[in-house]
Amino acid sequence: MSSWGNRVKISIFGESHGAAIGVVIDGVEPGLELDMDDIYLNMGRRAPGKDPAATPRREADKPNILSGVLNGVTTGAPICCMIENTNTRSQDYGNLMTKPRPGHADYTGYIRYHGFNDIRGGGHFSGRLTAPLVFAGTICRQQLKKRGVAIASHISSVGEIYDAPFNPVKIDDELIQRLNQKSFPLINEGVESEMRALIEDARMNRDSVGGIIECCATGLEPGLGNPMFEGVESLVSSIMFGVPAVKGVEFGTGFNITKMRGSQSNDPYRYENGKVITSSNNNGGILGGITTGMPIIMRAAIKPTASISQVQNTVDLSTKENTTLEVHGRHDPCIVSRASVVIESALAIALVNLY
Numbered sequence: 001m002s003s004w005g006n007r008v009k010i011s012i013f014g015e016s017h018g019a020a021i022g023v024v025i026d027g028v029e030p031g032l033e034l035d036m037d038d039i040y041l042n043m044g045r046r047a048p049g050k051d052p053a054a055t056p057r058r059e060a061d062k063p064n065i066l067s068g069v070l071n072g073v074t075t076g077a078p079i080c081c082m083i084e085n086t087n088t089r090s091q092d093y094g095n096l097m098t099k100p101r102p103g104h105a106d107y108t109g110y111i112r113y114h115g116f117n118d119i120r121g122g123g124h125f126s127g128r129l130t131a132p133l134v135f136a137g138t139i140c141r142q143q144l145k146k147r148g149v150a151i152a153s154h155i156s157s158v159g160e161i162y163d164a165p166f167n168p169v170k171i172d173d174e175l176i177q178r179l180n181q182k183s184f185p186l187i188n189e190g191v192e193s194e195m196r197a198l199i200e201d202a203r204m205n206r207d208s209v210g211g212i213i214e215c216c217a218t219g220l221e222p223g224l225g226n227p228m229f230e231g232v233e234s235l236v237s238s239i240m241f242g243v244p245a246v247k248g249v250e251f252g253t254g255f256n257i258t259k260m261r262g263s264q265s266n267d268p269y270r271y272e273n274g275k276v277i278t279s280s281n282n283n284g285g286i287l288g289g290i291t292t293g294m295p296i297i298m299r300a301a302i303k304p305t306a307s308i309s310q311v312q313n314t315v316d317l318s319t320k321e322n323t324t325l326e327v328h329g330r331h332d333p334c335i336v337s338r339a340s341v342v343i344e345s346a347l348a349i350a351l352v353n354l355y
């Protein structure tokens with residue numbers, strides 16, 4: 001299904017090269033004055049063509065709000081937002097009808113929907129469907145902001161080139177503000193040129209690279225969430241895996257926690273100004289599926305873009321023969337920078353569902 005959530009529920013619709021894409025968001029609180037500049041800023045951070053590392057395909061990504069908002073203020077009724085597809089070149093996708101791109105959802109979509117799926121531009125599987133997710137996520141962020149919760153992310157790595165990590169116990173508001181403005185968010189901006197050079201090298205070789213996005217949420221009160229199947233980790237990772245190209249999610253120290261002893265991985269408690277805090281945060285602000293009150297720290301692994309223009313082996317589903325494929329069209333050699341605001345948005349939607 002393309003719907004997610006129960007307290008705030010999003011339903012995403014559309015195909016990359018159809019008339020429009022969009023989202024219906026049910027459960028947004030009434031009386032929220034929407035900050036449209038913030039919505040445009042975030043949609044711009046995701047949009048293609050804005051950053052030199054992104055695809056040249058330029059689309060306005062203009063959100064058209066059809067319901068649930070009156071005079072700029074939410075009414076509490078479902079919000080429907082539509083984004084027209086204005087810049088599509090479907091001829092680039094002609095041969096994908098029968099020759100699935102390795103690494104994309106062409107083959108699985110074809111099997112699952114008996115060949116009726118719209119394959120143009122990836123159809124409903126396209127990364128473009130994350131534009132309405134960012135719209136919905138930004139509204140959720142504005143709801144969270146009223147409760148003192150802030151979200152930010154940075155490009156933790158591209159290939160083997162790493163940014164500095166978040167300080168897991170204290171993330172400054174100034175850093176959050178700075179990262180929130182950027183389409184290529186980095187804590188240590190000194191690594192930007194090296195990351196960009198790697199992306200450019202992939203582009204020149206008709207190839208692609210992946211990376212990791214580290215995302216945090218600060219200001220959460222302790223005690224939010226549930227044990228077992230509706231825990232914070234369960235909620236967050238289930239929406240994260242709805243973001244195309246996400247192949248892994250980890251919290252706190254993540255898989256590296258296995259290399260520690262319990263004496264190192266436990267986060268000791270102490271009182272500070274009458275508040276219980278922990279002096280480390282290897283558990284990423286979550287214990288037993290419930291928030292500790294420390295920052296939530298999570299990372300999403302983004303795979304290298306599937307659509308590369310090198311000749312690749314594939315099959316022809318109509319003739320049932322082995323063949324090769326050369327993908328045309330406009331694709332990012334690296335989608336990590338554009339996906340950062342998508343990950344932030346997904347986290348915001350998950351967290352609103354906790355309240």
Ligand SMILES: Cc1cc2nc3c(=O)[nH]c(=O)nc-3n(C[C@H](O)[C@H](O)[C@H](O)COP(=O)(O)O)c2cc1C
Nearest residue numbers: 104105125126127244245246306307331332335338
């Ligand atoms: C912001 C964003 C942009 C994307 N752009 C592309 C793209 O230009 N070309 C491509 O092959 N995949 C792109 N993807 C990823 C594919 O949509 C995704 O790999 C595909 O649907 C298969 O799903 P999976 O990788 O999650 O298994 C993008 C993903 C995101 C989040």
